[in-house]
Amino acid sequence: MKAMVIDDSKKGLQGLKLNNVEEASAPQAGEITVRLKASSLNYHDYGVVSGGASSAQGRIPLADGAGVIEAVGEGVSEFKPGDAVVSCFFPDWLKGAPEVADFAQTPGDGIDGYARDMVTVPARYFTKAPAGWAHTEAATITTAGLTAWRALVVESKLKAGDKVLLLGTGGVSIYALKIAKAMGAQVAITSSSDAKLKKAKALGADFTVNYKQDEEWGRTVKKWAGKGVDLVVEVGGPGTLAQSIDACRIGGNIVLIGVLTGVEGKVPTATLMQKQITLSGIVVGSRQMQNEFVRGLEGLKITPEIDKTFPLDALAEAFKYEESGEHFGKIAIEI
Numbered sequence: 001m002k003a004m005v006i007d008d009s010k011k012g013l014q015g016l017k018l019n020n021v022e023e024a025s026a027p028q029a030g031e032i033t034v035r036l037k038a039s040s041l042n043y044h045d046y047g048v049v050s051g052g053a054s055s056a057q058g059r060i061p062l063a064d065g066a067g068v069i070e071a072v073g074e075g076v077s078e079f080k081p082g083d084a085v086v087s088c089f090f091p092d093w094l095k096g097a098p099e100v101a102d103f104a105q106t107p108g109d110g111i112d113g114y115a116r117d118m119v120t121v122p123a124r125y126f127t128k129a130p131a132g133w134a135h136t137e138a139a140t141i142t143t144a145g146l147t148a149w150r151a152l153v154v155e156s157k158l159k160a161g162d163k164v165l166l167l168g169t170g171g172v173s174i175y176a177l178k179i180a181k182a183m184g185a186q187v188a189i190t191s192s193s194d195a196k197l198k199k200a201k202a203l204g205a206d207f208t209v210n211y212k213q214d215e216e217w218g219r220t221v222k223k224w225a226g227k228g229v230d231l232v233v234e235v236g237g238p239g240t241l242a243q244s245i246d247a248c249r250i251g252g253n254i255v256l257i258g259v260l261t262g263v264e265g266k267v268p269t270a271t272l273m274q275k276q277i278t279l280s281g282i283v284v285g286s287r288q289m290q291n292e293f294v295r296g297l298e299g300l301k302i303t304p305e306i307d308k309t310f311p312l313d314a315l316a317e318a319f320k321y322e323e324s325g326e327h328f329g330k331i332a333i334e335i
Contacts, residue, residue: 001020001021001022001023001024001116001117001118002018002019002020002021002116002117002312003018003019003021003060003115003116003117004016004017004018004019004060004061004062004115004116004312004313004315005017005018005019005021005058005059005060005061005115006048006049006057006058006059006060006061007057007058008057009057011051012049012050012051013049013050013316013319013320014316015049015051016049016061016315016316016319018312018313021060021116023118024117024118024119024120025120026071026073026120027071027072027073027076027120028073028074029073029074029075030073030074030075030076030122030123031072031073031076031120031121031122031123032069032071032072032073032076032079032085032120032121032122032123032125032126033069033070033071033072033118033119033120034065034067034068034069034070034085034118034119034120034121034126035067035068035069035070035117035118036065036066036067036114036116036117036118036119036335037066037067037068037135037136037139037334037335038065038066038067038134038135038136038138038139038332038333038334038335039062039064039065039066039113039114039115039139039312039332039333039335040064040136040139040140040142040143040144040171040306040330040331040332040333041062041064041318041319041322041330041331041332041333042063042064042143042144042171043170043258043260043322044063044103044106044108044109044143045061045062045063045064045108045113045319046319046322046323048061048108048109049061049319050319059108059109059112059113060108060112060113060114060115060116061108061113061115061315062107062108062113062114062115062333063087063089063106063107063108063109063113063114063142063143064086064087064114064139064140064141064142064143065086065087065107065113065114065119065126065139065142066084066085066086066087066129066135066136066138066139066141067084067085067135067335068082068083068084068085068135069081069082069083069085070118072123073123076123078123078128079123079126079128083128084128084129084133084135084138085126085127085128085129085138086126086127086128086129086138086139086141086142086290086294087107087114087125087126087142088124088125088126088127088142088287088290089106089107089142089143089146089284089285090105090106090284090285090286090287091105091107091121091122091124091125091287092105092124093285093286093287094124094286094287094288095286095287095288096286096288098283098286100283107125114335115312115315115333115335116335117335124287127287127290127291127294128291128294129141129294130294130297130298131298133297133303135334136306136309136332136333136334137303137304137306139332139333140171140175140304140306140330140332141290141293141294141297141304142284142290143171143284144170144171144172144175144304144330145175145293145297145304146284146285146289146290146293147172147175147257147282147283147284147285148172148173148175148176148179148233149175149179149285149289149292149293149296150282150284150285150289151172151176151231151233151255151257151282152164152176152179152180152183152231152233153179153183153296154285154289155253155255155280155282156230156231156253156255158179158180158183158185158231159183159184159185160183160184160185161184161185161186162180162185162186162230162231163185163186163187163188163225163226163228163229163230163231164176164180164185164186164187164188164229164230164231164232164233165187165188165189165190165221165225165229165231165232165233165244165247165248166180166187166188166189166190166232166233167189167190167232167233167234167235167236167240167244168189168190168191168235168236168260169189169191169193169196169197169199169200169328169329170235170327170329171304171329171330171331172233172235172257172258173189173233173235174200174203174304174305174328174329174330175304175305175329175330176233177189177200177203177204177205178203178204178302178303178304178305179296179300179302181203181204181205182300182301182302183300186206186207186225187204187205187206187207188205188206188207188208188209188221188224188225188229188247189205189207189208189209190208190209190210190211190217190221191208191210191211192210192211192212193210194210196328197209197210199328203305207221207224209221211243216243216246217243217247218242218243218244218245218246218247219246219247221247222246222247222248222249225247225249227249227250228247228248228249228250228252229247229248229249229252230248230249230252230253231248231252231253231254231255232244232247232248232252232253232254232255233255233257234254234255234256234257234258235257235258235260236258236259236260236261237256237258237259237260237261237262237263237265238259238261238262238263238264238265238266238267239260239261239262239265240261241254241256241265241267241268242266242267242268242271245268245271245272245275245277246271248275248277249275250275250276250277251275251276251277252275252277252278253277253278253280254277254278254279254280255280255281255282256279256280256281256282257281257282257283304329304330305328305329305330306329306330306331306332307327307328307329307330307331308321308327308331308332309331309332309333309334310331310332310333310334311333311334312333312334312335315333318331318333
C-alpha cells in the first residue's frame with residue numbers, strides 16, 4: 001500500500017516522501033475498511049508537515065479523508081460496502097459538549113492520517129458523505145467545512161437576515177460564505193487581494209473590503225452593517241481581533257477559529273465588555289455535528305469551492321501552493 005509519510009530527519013516539506021507501507025488489515029468487529037479517494041489541505045496539516053506542530057517519525061499526514069467503504073466488520077450497521085464516506089477530525093468526540101483540548105487522537109497529527117490508499121479504523125472515524133458529491137468535494141468537510149458550520153449554525157444560531165463578517169478567502173471563510181448566503185444571511189468579507197474579493201463577490205458576498213488599503217476595515221464594515229454585524233468568524237487572532245470587535249454590533253458574537261497572526265496579543269477587553277460581545281473559541285466539531293452538517297449540505301444544495309487539485313505524490317507541491325497564500329477556497333488531493 002502507498003502512503004505519504006513524514007521523515008523527521010529532513011526539515012519541512014522536504015521530509016514528505018511516498019513509501020510502501022503495510023496493507024490495511026481486514027475489519028474486525030465495529031471496524032470499517034475505506035478505500036481512500038481524496039483529501040484536502042488545512043493550515044493544521046501544514047503545521048504538522050512543516051515541523052511547526054507535533055509529528056512523529058513515519059507519521060502519515062492529513063486529517064481529511066474521503067472514499068468508499070470496502071468492507072465492514074461484525075456489528076457495523078451504519079455503513080455498507082459501496083457507501084461514500086468522509087473522516088472525522090475528532091473521532092472520539094461523538095456528541096455533546098467539547099471533550100478534547102489537544103490533537104492526540106486527530107488523524108494526521110497524534111495518529112496516522114489519510115494520505116494513503118486504504119485504512120481500517122473503528123466505524124466512528126467516518127460519517128456518510130453528502131449524496132452525489134465528488135470525493136474531492138467530500139474531503140473538504142472534515143476540517144474547514146465543519147468549522148464553518150459550527151461557527152455559523154451551532155454556536156451562533158445563524159438565521160436569515162443576519163449580517164456576517166468573514167476574514168480572508170481561505171477554506172473556512174469561503175465555506176462560511178456559501179453556507180451563510182444559502183441560509184439567507186448578508187455577508188461582508190475581507191482580503192488583501194482585489195482579485196479574490198471579486199471572486200467572493202461573484203459567489204454572493206454583499207460587501208467586500210481590502211484590509212491592506214483600509215486600516216480601519218472594522219469600522220468600515222460596521223458602517224455597512226448599520227449598527228454592526230451580528231457575527232464575525234475570526235481567523236486572524238490577535239492581529240485582527242480589535243477590528244472584528246469594532247465591526248460587531250452590541251450583543252453580537254465573535255467565534256475565534258484561527259490564530260494566523262499569532263498565538264497571543266493585546267485584546268481591547270474594555271470595548272469587548274462595553275459592547276457585551278460574546279467571544280468564543282472553537283476547534284472543528286463532534287461527529288454528531290458532522291452528521292448534521294452533511295444533512296444540511298444536502299438540503300442547502302451547495303458545494304465547496306476547490307481552487308486546485310494535486311495528486312498524492314505531489315503533496316509537497318500542494319503545500320507549497322498553500323504556503324503561497326494564492327489559493328481561494330480549498331486545495332484538494334486526489335488519491
